[in-house]
Amino acid sequence: MAQKYPIPLPEKFLGLATTSVGCGTGGSTPMIARVAVVDYRGQTVFCTYVLPTNPVTDYRTNTTGIQPADLQPGNAMPWKEVQQRVAQLIRDKILVGHTLWQDLSVLGIPHPAVATRDVALYQPFRNALHSTNQVIGLQTLMWHLMRRRIQETHVCALENARAALDLYRSHAEEWEATISRGQWPSFLPPSTFSRCYL
Numbered sequence: 001m002a003q004k005y006p007i008p009l010p011e012k013f014l015g016l017a018t019t020s021v022g023c024g025t026g027g028s029t030p031m032i033a034r035v036a037v038v039d040y041r042g043q044t045v046f047c048t049y050v051l052p053t054n055p056v057t058d059y060r061t062n063t064t065g066i067q068p069a070d071l072q073p074g075n076a077m078p079w080k081e082v083q084q085r086v087a088q089l090i091r092d093k094i095l096v097g098h099t100l101w102q103d104l105s106v107l108g109i110p111h112p113a114v115a116t117r118d119v120a121l122y123q124p125f126r127n128a129l130h131s132t133n134q135v136i137g138l139q140t141l142m143w144h145l146m147r148r149r150i151q152e153t154h155v156c157a158l159e160n161a162r163a164a165l166d167l168y169r170s171h172a173e174e175w176e177a178t179i180s181r182g183q184w185p186s187f188l189p190p191s192t193f194s195r196c197y198l
Contacts, residue, residue, distance in 0.1 A: 007176045010040040013117075013168075014093045016086075017160035018103045019064050021071070027058025032106040033066050035082060036157035037089055042165055046089060047158050049076035065154030083108055096168045098138040098160060101193035113189075113197040117175065119167045121186040124174070132187075138163055146170065 015038040020030035031054060037046040049070050059066050069075065077085075087109050096117045097103055104111055119125060120135045129136055129144055139151045142163050150163050168175070178185040189197070 005180045005182065007180050008094055012092075012094050013040045013096055013165070014038065014045065014090055015040075015042070015161035015165040015168075016090065016095050016097045016100065016103050017157040017164065018106055019066065019155055019157045020102075020106055021052070021056050021060055021064065021066060022058030023052070023054040023056055025057070027056075027060070030102070030106055031056070032079065032082070033059075033064065033071060034157045035086060035103075035107065036161045037086060038158070038161045038165060040165065040169075042162040044158065046085060048082060050082050051076045051078050053079050063155055065156070096165050098141070098164045098167075099135060101189040101196045104196035105193055110196055110198050116197070117168050118186060118189070119164050121189060122171070122175065123185050123187060124171065125167070126187070138167075141167060 017036050018032050019034040021027070021033040023029050023031045031052060032050045033052070034049050035047070036044070039045055051073065052071055056068070056071065059068060061067060086107055090109070090111060094115045094117060095111055096119070098118065099120045100116050100118045119138070119141060125141060125145060126132050126136065129140070138160055142148045142150050145167060150159055175185060
């Protein structure tokens with residue numbers, strides 16, 4: 001089948017990942033605590049802790065490694081500044097990540113769905129792990145598809161952004177060729193997060 005859409009250049013891609021802490025009763029509501037943006041080769045473009053906008057009720061330290069001191073002025077940037085900076089960086093870019101709807105949700109930034117490459121939604125990855133109806137964690141994807149361990153001590157936004165890009169790059173040619181033929185090789189994100197996509 002003939003190519004309908006041009007294959008994007010590597011400089012069009014950015015990896016995005018966030019880490020959240022909990023706010024509200026029992027710490028069940030996610031609130032952004034750290035964000036990382038990396039280029040196609042995994043080099044850091046932007047990485048910072050984010051000042052809480054609400055009282056933190058669960059730092060999720062066992063999972064995130066985040067301590068209260070990390071989210072203090074001097075160590076963390078105000079959320080509005082982070083939101084503006086990330087929005088500026090990702091404008092007109094193709095975002096690569098894992099469960100990007102969660103990252104976009106905590107950032108409060110919508111992004112064009114066609115300009116996302118979510119390794120959690122990519123059909124060949126899910127098919128390879130026989131899990132077409134359920135999202136597979138990044139740690140599991142990395143181990144089964146690349147034989148690489150990640151998140152061994154805690155979840156790190158920078159490590160996750162790089163890992164998602166590595167996974168994407170391992171299938172980039174096939175992924176982009178499918179899109180260039182006018183087909184979409186990914187499942188849809190949860191409909192409850194449709195506000196995160198343009």
